[in-house]
Structure formats: structure tokens, C-alpha cells
Amino acid sequence: MKDYSTYSFWLETAGELLTPRPSFMRSTEVDVAILGGGYSGLWTAYYLLRANPRLRVAMVEKEIVGFGASGRNGGWCSSKFPVTPGMLSHRFGREAARSLMLAMCATVDEVARVCEEKGIDAHFRKGGMLSLARGAHQLPMLRAAFDSYEALGLKDHARLLSAEEAAERVRVTNVHGALFTPHNASLHPGRLVRGLARAVERRGGVIYEQTEVTSFEGGSTPRLLTPAGELRAKVALVLAGEAYLTRLKKLHRALMPVYSLIALTEPLSGEQWSQIGWQNGESISSNRYTVDYLTKTADGRILFGSRGTPYLFGSKITDEQDRHAPTHARIQRAVIEWFPMLAGIKFTHFWGGPVGMPRDWMPTASFDPETRIATARGYTGQGVSTTNLAGRVLADLIMGKNSELVTLPLAQRRSPNWEREPLRWLAMRYAQKAFLRIDEAAENGRSRPLDAPLAEFLGKR
Numbered sequence: 001m002k003d004y005s006t007y008s009f010w011l012e013t014a015g016e017l018l019t020p021r022p023s024f025m026r027s028t029e030v031d032v033a034i035l036g037g038g039y040s041g042l043w044t045a046y047y048l049l050r051a052n053p054r055l056r057v058a059m060v061e062k063e064i065v066g067f068g069a070s071g072r073n074g075g076w077c078s079s080k081f082p083v084t085p086g087m088l089s090h091r092f093g094r095e096a097a098r099s100l101m102l103a104m105c106a107t108v109d110e111v112a113r114v115c116e117e118k119g120i121d122a123h124f125r126k127g128g129m130l131s132l133a134r135g136a137h138q139l140p141m142l143r144a145a146f147d148s149y150e151a152l153g154l155k156d157h158a159r160l161l162s163a164e165e166a167a168e169r170v171r172v173t174n175v176h177g178a179l180f181t182p183h184n185a186s187l188h189p190g191r192l193v194r195g196l197a198r199a200v201e202r203r204g205g206v207i208y209e210q211t212e213v214t215s216f217e218g219g220s221t222p223r224l225l226t227p228a229g230e231l232r233a234k235v236a237l238v239l240a241g242e243a244y245l246t247r248l249k250k251l252h253r254a255l256m257p258v259y260s261l262i263a264l265t266e267p268l269s270g271e272q273w274s275q276i277g278w279q280n281g282e283s284i285s286s287n288r289y290t291v292d293y294l295t296k297t298a299d300g301r302i303l304f305g306s307r308g309t310p311y312l313f314g315s316k317i318t319d320e321q322d323r324h325a326p327t328h329a330r331i332q333r334a335v336i337e338w339f340p341m342l343a344g345i346k347f348t349h350f351w352g353g354p355v356g357m358p359r360d361w362m363p364t365a366s367f368d369p370e371t372r373i374a375t376a377r378g379y380t381g382q383g384v385s386t387t388n389l390a391g392r393v394l395a396d397l398i399m400g401k402n403s404e405l406v407t408l409p410l411a412q413r414r415s416p417n418w419e420r421e422p423l424r425w426l427a428m429r430y431a432q433k434a435f436l437r438i439d440e441a442a443e444n445g446r447s448r449p450l451d452a453p454l455a456e457f458l459g460k461r
């Protein structure tokens, strides 16, 4: 059997044994059948059972609850949505964009509320978020982000900071300014996902682990197919497998699996923290195309995440991609570049996992009453809070509730499929390399690569 604690620091320190729950053994019927034991599936189950405790809800998970991104992420529970406020406005109109941004802010508090109510000790800490301009070239991105909040009438949700003001919060090299957004928390992802599963079980939900769904069918009695039989659903089937959904033939091109990787330091000393500051525990990022995100853990470590594992032909997902040595080495160098006072610090954990990227970057929470198939997916690395919102949207859609939630832009939509191979592989590999070249050129004072506009067009969101 796999040692699931080796998949992330969060699973290792989830505070409970990771012994798998019983597998699915024989065909049966429930009201709602859910594929996937991550946040999406669990939040959906949680809100369905809260609305109607008599519903029979069962979930099928290939490994254990939290095996996917939900047990491995960077711990940002953020109002940040995968599509920028400016692009949301452009695609869906100002009012819809504004409603979604406000719903995301409220979602951060909703996650805290459930943790409190259900006694989930997920180390929730609402310290806000600091987006840093590391290098003068990143300042225009901060300005543009601030302007898009302002255009939505959400000026109070973002504040531009000078380099000096940013340094009062955290001392990082080469910072030229920052954007502070208050609606952001950090948390322990493993404790959240495992605690949520227990909360769902206490409400009567049943979770089967170590059972792979090999296919699914919609219709008057939709069903999940497994080697041990079928789980039929009278009301709805929920597909909540995020990046791993691409392994199912029918959803192979619905998402692109993109890897996010993390390196974690040992706990810092009091002296090191007093040099760095970061007393409020903000979630921190810069504005690199290759993404970097930092979290201060409850036990005083620095978690640093970035992207870089090359996309594999055919959207392959393998354990080996979790540990891409060149990317983990680059992350370790970055920690010292950001915080030179940490030279010599030990890194205790390295891991990673796939996020699900839709063709238009826009997450989906939809339910088709004809096929009775529901799905929540496509968070592109911004799913810790967004899954909660998606779970509430799905619960309302499945229950036929005409709430404000079901009018949000992520509800009842569908992203286009990705291109077929080899086009997908060619475009993705090109974009991955181009983004790294753009970042490195800017950081080393070289002129922008000539193909930067093309790469930016491909990554537009």
C-alpha cells in the first residue's frame, strides 16, 4: 500500500492516521454519487447534506481523501479568482464580475465559519495577501490589478503599498512596491480536507476510498462505473476529480494538468523571523509568469511554490512529476534570493501536484438536469476557496434552488475543450519555456524576448 504521508507535508501532519476507508464493494443506489474526495466533492456533499439531511450521498475516491491537490496545495484560502477582475469584467460584464469578486471575499469567511462550527483545526489565519513587485518591471502589473479593483467599485479591497510600506510587512530583496488585498487567509490544507470528510460523514455521507471510477453515464439513472460495480444516483452524479478527470476518456480534453511544485524550509528561529518580519502571516506572491507563492506555516516555516514541471504528452499524470528536480532546485535558490539572511537554511519537504487548467481559465460549476451530471472543476491553482463557492453553487443547482449563487459567472457554463495532441503538447511546452525566458530576461536586465506577446496571448486570463 502507498504511504500517503509522503505525498505532502500537509498529509504527513494532518493530525490523523491516513488508513484508507473501506472500498466500494458492490453495486448500489444513492441519491447523489460523487467522484473525487477533494474539496470540490466534499464541499458539495457538505452543503447538500446541510440542505437536506435525508439525502443519501456517497463519494468514491481512487486513493484517500486529500490525495489530490486538496491535500498538497500552498494553503492560500484566497479571494483571488483564476481569472483576473479585469478579464472577468471584459467577459461577463461589470456587475457579474463584481458579484463574483464579492462572493469570493465572502467565501474566505465561509471557510472559516465552517471550520469553527465543525471544530476543524485548520490553522486558519486571515492575514491578507501581498502581491509584490520584485523588480520595477512588475510595477505596471500591480497598478493594472489595482485599477481593475477600482473599476469594479472595489477600491477598499486593494491597497497599493510603496517599497517602504511593503518592507514594514516583510523584508524581501528587490521589492519596488506591493498590492495588499485583505480577503485572504492561510490554512493547513490537509487538516481542512480530512476534517471536512469527517464532517460529511457525521452528516451521514458515505466515503469509499481506494476505488477507481473507470467511467460514468448520465441519464434517468446516472452512474459511476467501478471495477466492483456501479454506484447509481437517483438525483445527481457529481464529477469532482479536477486534473485527474482527464484520465477519463469522456473528459480527456476538458482540462490540462499543470504541475505546481513546493519546497518547505525547516522552522525558522525567532532571530530569523525578526530579520524577515512577516508578522501578520500574509500570503505572498510576486508577479512572475512562472508563478511564485509563499505561505508562512503555523509552525514557522516558509513554504515556497512555483511551476516548472514540463507538460507530458497526452496529459499524463505521474507521481514522478511531483518531484521535478530542476524546479525544486530553482525554488530553493529563489528562497535565498528573496531572503539572503536564510543562506544555509534546510529544506525538509519537497512535493507537488497537478492543477486542472481549463482552455479559457474559467472554473465551472454546472448541473445538467437532463443527464443529471454535475461537475465542479478548472480552478487552475486557485481552488482552496473557489471549491467552497463551487460546492455551494452545485448544491443549489442540484436542489433546484434559485439563489444568487446560481447566477454567478462560474455557474452553468462550459469551457471549450483543449486541442488534440500533438498541438496541445507543442503549445504547452512552448508556453512553459517562453514564460521562463520572459521572467529570466526581466530579472537579468535583458530585453524582452521577441515572442513575449505571443506567449502572453496564450496565457491571457
Ligand SMILES: Cc1cc2nc3c(=O)[nH]c(=O)nc-3n(C[C@H](O)[C@H](O)[C@H](O)COP(=O)(O)OP(=O)(O)OC[C@H]3O[C@@H](n4cnc5c(N)ncnc54)[C@H](O)[C@@H]3O)c2cc1C
Pocket: 035, 036, 037, 038, 039, 040, 041, 060, 061, 062, 063, 064, 065, 066, 067, 068, 069, 070, 071, 072, 073, 074, 075, 076, 077, 078, 211, 212, 213, 214, 240, 241, 242, 243, 244, 245, 248, 260, 261, 262, 293, 305, 351, 352, 353, 354, 355, 376, 377, 379, 380, 381, 382, 383, 384, 385, 386, 387
Ligand atoms: C502544489 C499545489 C499548490 C496549490 N496551491 C494552492 C493555493 O495555495 N491556493 C489555492 O486556492 N489553490 C491551490 N492549489 C489548487 C487547489 O489545491 C485545487 O484547486 C483544489 O484542491 C481542487 O480541489 P478538487 O477537489 O477539485 O480536486 P482534488 O483535490 O485534486 O481532488 C480530486 C480527487 O478526485 C480523485 N479522483 C480523480 N479521478 C478519480 C477517479 N477516476 N476515480 C476515483 N477518484 C478520482 C483524486 O484522487 C483526488 O483525490 C494548489 C494545487 C497544487 C497541486
